[in-house]
Amino acid sequence: MKPLKTVRLSDQVIEALKELIDSEGFSLGDKFYSENELTKKLDVSRSSIREAVRILEVTGVVTVKHGKGIFIADPMKKELEAFKEWLINNETSIFEHFEVRLMIDPKAAGVAAVKADHEDIMHMEKACRDFEAVYNEGKTPALIKHDEEFHLAMAKSTKNRTLYYLMKTMTSSLSEGWVTSLHTPGRSEKTIKEHKVIFQAIKNKDPKAAEKAMRDHLDNALADIRASLG
Amino acid sequence: MKPLKTVRLSDQVIEALKELIDSEGFSLGDKFYSENELTKKLDVSRSSIREAVRILEVTGVVTVKHGKGIFIADPMKKELEAFKEWLINNETSIFEHFEVRLMIDPKAAGVAAVKADHEDIMHMEKACRDFEAVYNEGKTPALIKHDEEFHLAMAKSTKNRTLYYLMKTMTSSLSEGWVTSLHTPGRSEKTIKEHKVIFQAIKNKDPKAAEKAMRDHLDNALADIRASLG
DNA sequence: AGATGTCTACTTATCGGACAAGTCAATTAT
DNA sequence: ATAATTGACTTGTCCGATAAGTAGACATCT
Numbered sequence A, B: 001m002k003p004l005k006t007v008r009l010s011d012q013v014i015e016a017l018k019e020l021i022d023s024e025g026f027s028l029g030d031k032f033y034s035e036n037e038l039t040k041k042l043d044v045s046r047s048s049i050r051e052a053v054r055i056l057e058v059t060g061v062v063t064v065k066h067g068k069g070i071f072i073a074d075p076m077k078k079e080l081e082a083f084k085e086w087l088i089n090n091e092t093s094i095f096e097h098f099e100v101r102l103m104i105d106p107k108a109a110g111v112a113a114v115k116a117d118h119e120d121i122m123h124m125e126k127a128c129r130d131f132e133a134v135y136n137e138g139k140t141p142a143l144i145k146h147d148e149e150f151h152l153a154m155a156k157s158t159k160n161r162t163l164y165y166l167m168k169t170m171t172s173s174l175s176e177g178w179v180t181s182l183h184t185p186g187r188s189e190k191t192i193k194e195h196k197v198i199f200q201a202i203k204n205k206d207p208k209a210a211e212k213a214m215r216d217h218l219d220n221a222l223a224d225i226r227a228s229l230g
Numbered sequence C: 001a002g003a004t005g006t007c008t009a010c011t012t013a014t015c016g017g018a019c020a021a022g023t024c025a026a027t028t029a030t
Numbered sequence D: 001a002t003a004a005t006t007g008a009c010t011t012g013t014c015c016g017a018t019a020a021g022t023a024g025a026c027a028t029c030t
Helices: A009-023 A035-042 A046-058 A077-089 A094-115 A118-136 A140-156 A161-177 A187-203 A207-228 B009-023 B035-042 B046-058 B075-089 B094-115 B118-136 B140-156 B161-173 B176-182 B187-203 B207-228
Strands: A062-065 A069-072 B062-065 B069-072
Touching: A009 A035, A009 A046, A035 A046, A046 A062, A046 B046, A094 A140, A094 A161, A094 A187, A094 A207, A094 B094, A094 B161, A118 A140, A118 A187, A140 A161, A140 A187, A161 B094, A161 B161, A187 A207, B009 B035, B009 B046, B035 B046, B046 B062, B094 B140, B094 B161, B094 B187, B094 B207, B118 B140, B118 B187, B140 B161, B140 B187, B187 B207
Parallel strands: none
Antiparallel strands: A062 A069, B062 B069
16 A cells, blocks of 8 residues: 555555455454554554554444454443443342333334334244244243343334344343243233234334333233232 | 553543643644644653544544644534544444434433432532533533533433433443534534423423423434534 | 463554655745 | 745654563463
């Protein structure tokens, strides 16, 4: 790479690095080339490489770790991990969790009803089927996983990655701490029915019905938990 | 300036330069110190100075002109251009963030209206005052911090720690470099008014009014951002 | 065998000096 | 007076050296 007049070299390097990441299929968390490797690869001094990498770091494309190397970054990942850790360590109550989920999930279901495509519909339908199948096999502990699968499929179909990652963080922290509490007597059967109602509303592209169905689902689940806890 | 363990020197330089700009009263278009001057002034090698200056350039604090020097930039103008670029390059956009915030914040404001105690009210009132004070001083870049302060105080008064930490995670996930772009022309004045409306509704323990005020606030902010981006 | 410390290679972080190249104004030649 | 030149100052890039964090291999001790 030779300097082009009037255009800063390090700016060209920035573009070259983005291109490298895309074209060579680097993804989330992968270790990138070291500064020395990049020096040879792009035939540019290490100073220019460093400037470019540093800028890619502040713009959230990569993260640089002293002594380890350059890694492809996930913008929200760091914060979400800290969030999850906090959720687990602080044993936040299941009621807090539901209060938040009641804010998010119904609205998300409404958005999903508008934006879900065929693939999303298939995914949610599969989650419903899996839940029912596992229930019929009597594998109660595994049910929570498929409950999450449905809610995550729903979140994904909103086409909002931020929302999706957020839900993933919350659900994963939930399954690690409160597995047993969620399966109160008779809850699984109700969940199967309620998920189907939500699914149908989304499939019918009816936002209001989807929102209401999701709210009812969470309200019912919360009521059952309260009842079982006395 | 001596190196501090575990903290990158160039990061410290960034803060030092921001401090220099503030404390020595540099303003829009002024010629800043040259790299050599900064080297002597901060007792740091030119490489580190360059890294820091380069980052301040991409975040819109200064502009660097070959052969001429470093100049204090117009934050708004520069950043709005860069912000557009950033939105294009990053898949998770500010719009995704707002879509999620629109799900959470209004409901949270409703809960806050019910559960906020005296201390919470004081905290929110302080956030409103701080925002207005900083605005009157013309320190635009610092406004976002006090905007977040208000929303976090609101979240905290829900007494739901999960919700609070969630909000904290989301606000911090907004890339630090581009936050001032959120303050489009005329937005600050509106924010002051809108925050007051939300605050009053919460203080009056009126959940529905609080919810509506928050929804309006976010809708308006989003509309302004869309408008400023064309 | 298992725990512990040391060595080594590789990585990023910082430094200092060198030269290229753009800018501007004072000086000089015409 | 005008044009060309020079020189000082600026950022842009390169190079080589050293510091410091990391991880795995290896040897040592218990």
